[in-house]
Amino acid sequence: MKKQVVITVLFTLFIGRIWAQSAYQVTDSQPVTLNGLTMGYKIKSEEVKAVGDKGDFSRFSVSFYVTNPTSEEKIILYKQGWNVLNNVSDQLAKFNIINATGARLTSKEALISAAPCNVLAYVEDKDCATNKITKTKRFVQIGYSIKAGQTFSSTAILIVPLNQKPNVEVTSLANQLQPTGSASYPGPPPGYDPNQPPPTGRVNPDDFIKIRNAATNTYVNVEIGAPRASAIDAGWWSAQWSLIRLPGARIYVIKSRWKDNQYLSTDTGSPGTFVNYVSDGARWVIEPVFGTNTVRIKNLGTGSFLGISQDKLSMTNNANQGSLEWVFEAP
Known part of the structure; x- marks a missing residue:
């Protein structure tokens, strides 16, 4: 039992170090770019708010965002083969507000997620009655993506000590479960011959x-x-x-x-x-x-x-x- 506890503690500390190493300080005027994605936040409004008998606090409405500033869509692909932890996630970034109090059910963190990425593909369908397998073309999800120039955002209400600004750190999650990579094709597919003779035949929507x-x-x-x-x-x-x-x-x-x-x-x-x-x-x-x-x-x-x-x-x-x-x- 002792051995199991020690292993668990060491594993927890190891994971904690990974997360700590990937946290970056950001301000409302200074975002960071990680894995090709720009991460930051904007303050939408600010006011002074009394919190019970604890006195006055600064209350902020903040929009956290992740932007793909590149000219290429980026994707997080599902893992192929055996995936014991089933740990492919749509999350791109986690924002931690270090000095947020969480009073009145306000936020202390924010998560930004990508959108589902779907492609048109041939899928094998089996008829259980006849065991016949047919191929049909339909949309299937292959992971999650953020398009070129696209921004995902989330608005949160924060309460921090009076006259303080939000103290925010961001952790990129896009490379922890599966790397976010460019979805563009870097060159011609295998077997491409630039001098190949043009094929003949009538135009067909599937050709x-x-x-x-x-x-x-x-x-x-x-x-x-x-x-x-x-x-x-x-x-x-x-x-x-x-x-x-x-x-x-x-x-x-x-x-x-x-x-x-x-x-x-x-x-x-x-x-x-x-x-x-x-x-x-x-x-x-x-x-x-x-x-x-x-x-x-x-x-x-x-x-x-x-x-x-x-x-x-x-x-x-x-x-x-x-x-x-x-x-x-x-x-």
Whole structure:
């Protein structure tokens, strides 16, 4: 029994050291950046409040936040294989307010969590009656994510000694259970041949397509990073896309062949590619242009149309602009 108690105490001390080492001081004007995420807080209001017969205290309304300032979505993936502790968490950061009293049921800490990360995948379903296995395509959660430029926040009421400011430390939790990593694909997938002959055959929604602008005869591609419209070489995977219709709606997501599991999206304002496809910014309505073989590509989130401005993709509300018409071609 003694041995078990000693081991438990040592384990507790070890965990305590890990947490202590990862705590960083922050103020309302000085956040910190950990694991590529900016963590801090803003004071929304301040007042003096009497707490029973204990006298006056300073009362604050505070917004704690975690922001992804990078141009890439970051994810916390579920662990694969045997996971004995089942310890994959959606938590990104924990804020501890050292001088908070907790009086009147106010806060002494705050937790910031990420959002579920879902991808479209083939899933094997087994019919228990026939033992037949079928593959179906549906959205599955692979972990948690914070998109490029996205902020998660939580507001808390704090009571601290009179005339003191909140004394806040933040601990990054994104790397303790499973590292938060960039979800972007660093280069072409294995087996990519930039000189491969273009395949033949008709365009099918489940196959890859090229998206050509009818006005400029340039193609949407991610050859040098962010999506743009330019001339391309035959066989560029960076200019090939999968047009995937969502179940029960005439709405599509546009998936990159080059950047695996990345989708064309307007979640940061300008068109980009991100892992998150469940937001309206990653969903598109394809509108045929009457009397032509062209289409307009309308974003569900912004209500604006995909176009071109100086070879860069842009969004506009002017449906009559010449660069808004596109042609889908077999690659």
